[in-house]
Structures are given as C-alpha cells and as structure tokens.
Amino acid sequence: MPAISIIELEKTYSVGFWRKRPKIALRPLTxxxxxxxxxxxxxxxxxxxxxxxxxxxxxxxxxxxxxxxxDMDISDxxxxxxxxxxxxxxxxxxxLTPSELLEYYAQLSGVPTPDRRRKVSQVLxxxxxxxxxxxxxxxxxxxxxxxxxxxxxxxxxxxxxFLDEPMSGLDPIGRREVRDLMEExxxxxxxxxxxxxxxxxAESLCDRVAIIHQGELRGVGxxxxxxxxxxxxxxxxxxxxxxxxxxNSLATECHVVGDTVRAVVREAxxxxxxxxxxxxxxxxxxxxxxxxxxxxxxxxxxxxxxxxTGVIS
Amino acid sequence: xxxxxxxxxxxxxxxxxxxxxxxxxxxxxxxxxxAAILVGQISIGIERLVVVNxxxxxxxLFGVVIAIFIGISLVSxxxxxxxxxxxxxxxxxxxxxxxxxFLGLAGTLVVNTFFMAxxxxxxxxxxxxxxxxxxxxxVVALYFIILQFLMITAVAxxxxxxxxxxxxxxFAFSLFIIGSFAADLRGFAGMAQGFAHWLVTGAAYxxxxxxxxxxxxxxxxxxxxxxxxxxxxxxxxxxxxxMAICGSVLIFERRNLK
Amino acid sequence: xxxSARTTRIAATTLLVCxxxxxxxxxxxxxxxxxxxxxxxxFISSPKTVKRLSLGYDGFLADVYWTRAVQYFGTKHHQGxxxxxLLAPLLEITTALDPHLTVAYEFGANFLAxxxxxxxxxxxxxxxxTEFGIRNNPDEWKLYYNLGFIYYMxxxxxxxxxxxxxxxxxxxxxxxxxxxxxxxxxxxxxxxQMAQIMWTTALQSARDPYIRANAITHLRALQVDxxxxxxxxLISVYQQKTSxxxxxxxxxxxxxxxxxxxxxxxxxxxxxxxxxxxVREPDDFPFITKGTPPGYVAxxxxxxxxxxxxx
Numbered sequence: 031m032p033a034i035s036i037i038e039l040e041k042t043y044s045v046g047f048w049r050k051r052p053k054i055a056l057r058p059l060t061x062x063x064x065x066x067x068x069x070x071x072x073x074x075x076x077x078x079x080x081x082x083x084x085x086x087x088x089x090x091x092x093x094x095x096x097x098x099x100x101d102m103d104i105s106d107x108x109x110x111x112x113x114x115x116x117x118x119x120x121x122x123x124x125x126l127t128p129s130e131l132l133e134y135y136a137q138l139s140g141v142p143t144p145d146r147r148r149k150v151s152q153v154l155x156x157x158x159x160x161x162x163x164x165x166x167x168x169x170x171x172x173x174x175x176x177x178x179x180x181x182x183x184x185x186x187x188x189x190x191x192f193l194d195e196p197m198s199g200l201d202p203i204g205r206r207e208v209r210d211l212m213e214e215x216x217x218x219x220x221x222x223x224x225x226x227x228x229x230x231x232a233e234s235l236c237d238r239v240a241i242i243h244q245g246e247l248r249g250v251g252x253x254x255x256x257x258x259x260x261x262x263x264x265x266x267x268x269x270x271x272x273x274x275x276x277x278n279s280l281a282t283e284c285h286v287v288g289d290t291v292r293a294v295v296r297e298a299x300x301x302x303x304x305x306x307x308x309x310x311x312x313x314x315x316x317x318x319x320x321x322x323x324x325x326x327x328x329x330x331x332x333x334x335x336x337x338x339t340g341v342i343s
Numbered sequence: 344x345x346x347x348x349x350x351x352x353x354x355x356x357x358x359x360x361x362x363x364x365x366x367x368x369x370x371x372x373x374x375x376x377x378a379a380i381l382v383g384q385i386s387i388g389i390e391r392l393v394v395v396n397x398x399x400x401x402x403x404l405f406g407v408v409i410a411i412f413i414g415i416s417l418v419s420x421x422x423x424x425x426x427x428x429x430x431x432x433x434x435x436x437x438x439x440x441x442x443x444x445f446l447g448l449a450g451t452l453v454v455n456t457f458f459m460a461x462x463x464x465x466x467x468x469x470x471x472x473x474x475x476x477x478x479x480x481x482v483v484a485l486y487f488i489i490l491q492f493l494m495i496t497a498v499a500x501x502x503x504x505x506x507x508x509x510x511x512x513x514f515a516f517s518l519f520i521i522g523s524f525a526a527d528l529r530g531f532a533g534m535a536q537g538f539a540h541w542l543v544t545g546a547a548y549x550x551x552x553x554x555x556x557x558x559x560x561x562x563x564x565x566x567x568x569x570x571x572x573x574x575x576x577x578x579x580x581x582x583x584x585x586m587a588i589c590g591s592v593l594i595f596e597r598r599n600l601k
Numbered sequence: 602x603x604x605s606a607r608t609t610r611i612a613a614t615t616l617l618v619c620x621x622x623x624x625x626x627x628x629x630x631x632x633x634x635x636x637x638x639x640x641x642x643x644f645i646s647s648p649k650t651v652k653r654l655s656l657g658y659d660g661f662l663a664d665v666y667w668t669r670a671v672q673y674f675g676t677k678h679h680q681g682x683x684x685x686x687l688l689a690p691l692l693e694i695t696t697a698l699d700p701h702l703t704v705a706y707e708f709g710a711n712f713l714a715x716x717x718x719x720x721x722x723x724x725x726x727x728x729x730x731t732e733f734g735i736r737n738n739p740d741e742w743k744l745y746y747n748l749g750f751i752y753y754m755x756x757x758x759x760x761x762x763x764x765x766x767x768x769x770x771x772x773x774x775x776x777x778x779x780x781x782x783x784x785x786x787x788x789x790x791x792x793x794q795m796a797q798i799m800w801t802t803a804l805q806s807a808r809d810p811y812i813r814a815n816a817i818t819h820l821r822a823l824q825v826d827x828x829x830x831x832x833x834x835l836i837s838v839y840q841q842k843t844s845x846x847x848x849x850x851x852x853x854x855x856x857x858x859x860x861x862x863x864x865x866x867x868x869x870x871x872x873x874x875x876x877x878x879x880v881r882e883p884d885d886f887p888f889i890t891k892g893t894p895p896g897y898v899a900x901x902x903x904x905x906x907x908x909x910x911x912x
Contacts, residue, residue: 090600091599107436108434110434135429135430138351389667397664403658527653
C-alpha cells in the first residue's frame with residue numbers, strides 16, 4: 031500500500047469579478063509515494079507545489095481527482111492523526127510560547143493527557159528549543175520559528191510528514207539539522223514528502239523525486255535513474271596547452287589549467303575525442319565520467335516545456 | 344462533539360486576555376468610580392437610578408464594541424495570518440473550529456461582564472448605602488445583556504467567515520444599530536402594502552431584535568421582569584445565535600484558504 | 602545612534618510655544634464668539650427623534666437630559682434670568698425617554714407652570730406633561746398632586762384641582778394631605794391655609810434641591826403674608842378704637858393689642874409706615890403679596906444657598 035496515493039488531482043481557480051476566467055493551478059496529477067520513502071517534490075516558484083500540499087491537507091478543495099494517505103481518503107478525519115504538516119513560512123499564534131503552542135497542538139491532535147507534557151518536552155529538546163520554551167513566539171527569529179514548525183509537525187509521532195520548503199531561510203547549520211532530522215525520520219520508518227526548489231538538497235536526501243512545472247508533472251523517478259537518463263559526459267585531462275581543432279566541435283567545454291587542459295565531452299563523442307588527442311600525440315592523463323546533476327535534468331525538463339509553450343516563466 | 348471545541352475555546356479566551364482586552368475593565372472602573380462620586384452632586388434624589396442606568400448602559404456598550412472588534416477577526420485573522428494551516432492539518436473539523444472560537448469569545452465577554460457587575464454593585468452600595476431586594480433584577484438585566492452579546496458575537500463571526508475586517512465591522516455595527524429599531528421596522532411593515540410589506544417583514548424578522556433584551560430602564564426603576572420575557576428572550580437569542588453560527592459553518596466548510 | 606539633542610531641543614520648545622499659543626487663541630475665540638449659541642440651542646428638540654436615536658439606551662439618555670434640564674434651570678436661575686425657554690422641550694425629551702422619571706414631572710409643575718420670572722409660564726404644557734406622567738405611572742400619587750397644584754396655583758381652576766387631588770387620594774400610600782385638600786377645596790379654595798398645606802406637602806415629598814428651595818421660599822412668603830394679615834387686622838382694630846393709625850408697633854402694644862414685637866422669618870422687625878406694614882428687606886422674600894413698599898418691582902427669584910443645601 032503506498033503511503034500517499036494521488037489520483038488525477040487537479041485545481042482550477044476562477045479568477046475575476048464579473049467574467050470569471052479559469053486559472054489552472056494544478057493539472058491532473060497522479061503520483062504514488064511508498065512508505066518509508068523520502069520523496070522530493072521539486073519545481074520552480076509558482077509551479078504548484080504548495081497548491082498540491084494544500085490540497086492534500088484539505089486547506090483547499092480539488093476541482094477534480096482524489097487522494098489517499100495510508101489508504102484513507104484525505105477527507106477522513108483519521109488521516110490527520112497520522113500526518114504532520116510544516117507549511118512554508120509558518121506563522122503561529124505569536125502571543126503563545128512554544129510550550130503553550132505545542133501543548134495546544136497536542137490537545138488538538140488527540141495526544142492523551144498524561145503523555146502530552148512528556149511529548150512536548152521531548153520534541154522541544156529534539157529541535158533545540160528547550161531554552162526558549164518560555165519565550166513568546168513573537169520574539170522568535172525566522173530560524174527558530176522554523177524549528178517550532180518542525181516540532182509541531184513531529185509532535186504527535188505521525189507516520190507521514192509533509193514539509194513545504196523546510197530548508198528555506200535557514201543558515202547552513204540549520205539546514206544540516208533539518209537534513210539530519212529527515213534522515214532520522216526515515217530511519218524510524220516514516221514517510222517524508224517535502225517540496226523544495228533547492229535541488230542539491232533533494233539530490234542527497236531523496237529516494238525519489240517528482241518535478242512539477244506550471245502545474246504539470248514533468249518527471250518522476252529515483253534520482254539515479256533520472257540523472258542517468260540524461261546523456262552522460264566525460265571529462266578528459268591531457269598534458270600540454272594545445273587543443274586540437276576537432277575537439278572544439280566535440281567538446282562542450284575546454285579550459286587550460288596550469289599545464290594541463292580539461293575538456294568535457296558528451297559520452298557519444300568520447301572515443302572520437304580520445305582518437306583525436308592520440309593522433310596529435312598528446313599525453314592523456316585521465317578520462318573520468320561526469321555525473322549529471324539533478325539540476326541539469328531539471329533545467330532540461332523545465333526548458334523543454336518553456337520552448338514548447340513558447341513561454342519563458 | 345469532542346474536547347477539541349473546549350480546547351479551541353480556551354485558546355481563544357487566552358488570546359483575548361493576552362490581547363489585553365480585559366484592560367477595558369480599568370476604564371469601566373474609572374467610569375463607575377467617577378459616576379458614584381459625582382452623582383451625589385449632579386443628580387440629587389435619583390442617585391441609584393443614574394448609577395444603574397449608567398452602569399448597565401456602559402456594560403452593554405463596552406461589550407458590544409468588544410464583541411464586534413474581536414468577533415470580526417475571529418476567522419479572518421487566522422486565515423490572513425495563516426495560523427490556521429497547522430490547526431486544520433490536525434484532526435479538527437472546521438465546524439469545531441467555528442464553535443470553539445464563538446465559545447471562546449462568548450466566555451471572554453461573560454468573564455468581563457462578571458467583573459463589571461461587581462463594579463456596578465460596588466458603586467450602588469456606595470451611593471445607596473445598601474441593597475434592596477429589587478436590585479436582584481439587575482442580575483436579570485445583566486443576563487439579557489449577555490444574551491445580546493451572544494447574538495452580536497455570532498453575527499460578527501458570520502461576517503468574519505467570508506469578509507474583510509473593515510467590511511465586517513461596518514456590517515456588524517449597522518446590524519447592531521438597526522437591531523434596536525427592529526420593533527419599529529415590524530410596525531412599519533404592518534403599514535406597508537404588497538411586495539414592500541413582505542420585503543420589510545422578512546428583513547425585520549431576519550435582523551437581530553435587540554430592543555426586548557434591553558431592560559435597563561425598567562431595572563433602574565426597580566420594576567420586576569416577567570419569567571415569560573426571560574424565557575422568550577433566552578430562546579430567541581440562542582436560536583438567533585445558532586442561526587448565525589450555522590451560517591458561519593456552512594460558509595467556512597467550503598472556503599478555500601489562501 | 603542616539604536621538605539628536607538639537608532636534609529634541611527645537612521640537613520640545615516649538616511644542617511648548619504651540620501649546621501656550623493655542624491656549625491664548627482659544628481664549629480669544631471664546632471672546633469674539635457671541636454667547637447666544639451654546640445655551641439656548643437644542644439640536645434635536647423632538648422627543649420622538651431623540652428616542653429613535655437612543656438605540657434603546659433610553660434610561661441613560663433620560664438621565665443625561667434630566668441633568669441638562671436641571672443645569673439649564675440652575676444656570677439661568679443663578680444669572681437671574683426671567684425666562685426659561687428650553688425647559689419645556691428638555692423635560693419633554695426626558696420624559697419621552699423615561700416616562701417613569703417622576704422628578705421630571707415635579708420639576709415641570711414647579712418651574713414650567715409659573716409665569717416669568719419664576720418659571721416658563723407654560724401651565725398648559727405643564728399640565729400636558731403631568732397628564733402624560735399620570736398615564737404612564739397611574740400609581741404615583743405625587744403626579745396627581747402636581748396636577749392639582751398646577752390647576753390651583755397657576756390657573757385657579759379649583760374644581761379641576763379638587764378632582765386631581767381626589768384621584769390622587771385614592772392611590773394607596775398617598776400623602777394624607779391630598780384627601781384633606783380635596784375635601785376642603787369647595788369651601789376654602791383661595792385661602793392661604795390651602796396654599797400652606799400644598800407647599801408643605803411639596804416640601805415633605807420632594808428631594809430635588811430646587812423644588813425644595815422653591816417650597817421653602819413660598820412657605821416663608823406665606824408666613825410673612827399671614828403675619829402681615831394679622832398685623833393689618835390689629836391696625837384696623839386700633840384705628841376703630843382710636844380713629845387714627847398707629848405710628849409704630851409700640852402704639853399697638855400700649856393699646857394692649859400686641860404683646861411681642863413682631864419679627865419676620867429672618868428675625869428682622871417689620872416696619873410700620875403710614876399705617877402700612879412693610880418688611881425691612883423685600884428682596885429677601887420673593888412671592889410675598891403683602892409688605893412691599895409702593896412701586897416695588899420684584900427682582901428675579903434667586904433661591905438662598907442655605908435653602909438649596911437644606912436636605
């Protein structure tokens with residue numbers, strides 16, 4: 031049973047006062063996320079990531095399709111006891127302290143009274159907030175608010191976590207902490223569904239990713255599969271500073287570095303480039319395959335759709 | 344119904360207190376003190392009457408202002424500030440949220456009125472040097488004032504579910520003002536003909552009828568209040584508030600949050 | 602960066618200068634504006650309109666208007682005014698807002714009905730007001746009393762007065778004087794004894810300072826009138842006996858008609874001038890009908906402070 035099952039979920043807004051024009055925020059989306067996965071939901075700003083999350087949380091209502099979490103329809107109240115949500119730039123009741131806020135959320139999540147205090151202090155320590163537990167939230171910095179957001183998401187020990195841009199606005203230490211937390215959650219067997227536009231994070235953390243752009247799914251799969259689907263490249267390093275003419279057309283980049291030259295050639299042209307260098311009698315130092323980054327894959331997918339629609343977003 | 348409504352109500356109360364709503368009690372205390380002291384010089388012979396009139400009028404007006412100012416942002420503020428996101432992602436029904444908010448504000452007003460009642464009885468004691476049995480009717484007047492608060496809070500909440508604070512304030516205040524004319528409107532409807540008759544009658548019945556909840560003058564003159572009036576007012580106020588709350592629930596249930 | 606000292610100095614000084622100047626400007630504005638406006642204007646004089654605008658807070662507004670009525674009367678009274686134009690609408694608005702504010706009707710009987718300079722000179726309007734009060738408070742004996750009072754004092758319609766007192770006497774808990782006055786009216790109407798009873802009843806049942814002072818002043822005047830009536834009788838007897846007028850009270854004493862030298866309610870001796878008894882200070886006794894020198898014009902009534910403070 032998939033942890034999250036999205037079937038043809040779509041959202042269209044009617045915009046305008048007199049003559050309603052439809053604005054498509056999400057085209058029919060079909061997606062499955064397995065239990066225990068860390069799943070990345072990638073896309074540029076305005077792609078529809080937050081819309082999808084809001085639909086899954088029941089904050090907005092779909093104009094078509096459905097979704098199930100842990101094999102329960104998202105409109106089922108029982109779902110909410112099993113999920114945790116961290117919104118993008120979370121706002122909390124700023125007149126409360128973290129303890130009070132978490133206590134309140136524990137009440138609403140149905141955490142039994144005897145367990146509440148313990149869980150709240152556990153989660154405060156886990157997110158490093160124990161010292162600030164008695165300070166009103168209105169005095170908190172953005173990074174600390176993000177921690178509070180994570181605390182309230184994991185407070186009731188949910189099976190599935192939904193995080194909207196969890197790393198946004200955090201300093202490198204904060205980001206590291208969030209990543210460690212996500213790894214830890216995975217160790218505990220939880221499913222993590224998070225959206226981001228920072229691809230390097232996704233690359234290192236995720237088991238699988240989906241790429242969304244302008245409300246439409248562009249690609250889904252394991253990171254290695256996606257990156258390997260893009261044509262491979264190789265980096266060739268040789269002695270000297272001369273560059274044979276043929277390499278100008280074969281290589282995508284050529285740099286002279288000290289007394290060596292580095293060139294990046296497409297996998298298909300690799301043999302031809304080596305032959306060209308040997309013909310010139312140049313001494314080849316190394317030939318190394320270059321891993322295509324997710325970024326490349328991403329840009330490609332997004333660019334394709336841009337040229338296809340003729341729109342540059 | 345679950346404990347969640349109670350938790351939401353308690354949190355709403357806490358929010359009002361931390362918003363320093365209860366500081367209005369200071370203003371009220373100053374007002375009553377000044378009145379108690381000055382009334383002996385300005386209105387000789389009718390001190391008790393003036394203290395009761397002034398006190399109950401102030402309680403009513405202060406409370407209406409609070410009910411409207413907090414009521415209109417009960418829902419809209421949570422949507423605007425997105426504090427609702429992490430609440431509704433929990434097993435909370437939307438109607439529980441609405442009901443909890445209403446009860447929280449209603450509770451705040453009851454607590455506020457309780458303290459003001461102490462103030463009014465204190466001033467009365469000072470001015471009249473003792474209580475009559477007839478002063479017991481003041482409690483009934485206070486009860487009616489609370490019923491009035493319930494109605495106005497529910498109306499403000501209704502507007503809050505779909506409108507901006509500014510518009511909600513205008514609508515709510517207008518309804519409060521027109522509500523005191525409601526009885527006149529029904530009389531006027533009786534004189535109108537045809538379509539206008541039905542229109543005005545319909546409007547008059549839909550508007551909150553606040554005039555029968557105002558027994559301040561009678562109580563000031565130590566006149567008793569009939570049990571029938573108490574019962575009818577209670578039913579009317581609860582039913583009217585219930586209507587507005589259901590309207591809120593219907594609207595909020597369908598609302599796409601920004 | 603700390604706040605600039607220079608800016609602070611300049612802003613603070615300018616503020617003080619503006620404050621002082623605004624005080625002077627206001628003072629000057631008050632002087633150049635004519636004083637007609639504030640006192641004699643009622644922006645809304647229709648009781649119905651005020652009631653509409655009250656949003657149901659009638660009782661409180663009634664108290665406000667009542668306070669205004671009392672202050673209006675008090676201020677004009679203190680200034681020695683000879684008319685009270687706004688008193689009627691103020692009392693009408695007050696009673697429209699709170700028909701059970703009995704003291705307003707009493708005030709109307711005492712100060713709306715009498716002719717200027719003692720009151721507004723509107724006895725009929727005062728009667729209307731009081732009838733309205735009776736309709737709304739049929740068990741308040743004081744209102745019947747007020748009605749009878751107006752009929753008797755201002756209109757001299759003794760039959761109607763008797764009728765009002767009789768109605769009031771039927772109310773349980775009414776002052777016993779009402780029965781007496783109703784009964785005595787037929788025979789003793791116009792006599793000072795009736796007036797005595799009426800003013801005494803007013804004094805006993807009123808708590809408003811102006812109404813009480815009014816009653817005290819009237820009673821004092823009745824005392825003077827009574828004293829002088831007796832003295833005039835004695836003078837007449839003396840004249841019959843001796844065929845000439847006494848030149849002083851000692852003459853009366855020697856004639857055995859008078860024991861003690863008569864003193865007015867303030868302890869001053871009456872004077873006997875050309876066979877007429879006169880009070881020493883007529884201004885001390887508003888409302889007296891005897892004892893004033895010929896050609897005397899009574900100034901506007903001003904209640905004595907001790908009468909106003911008496912409780």
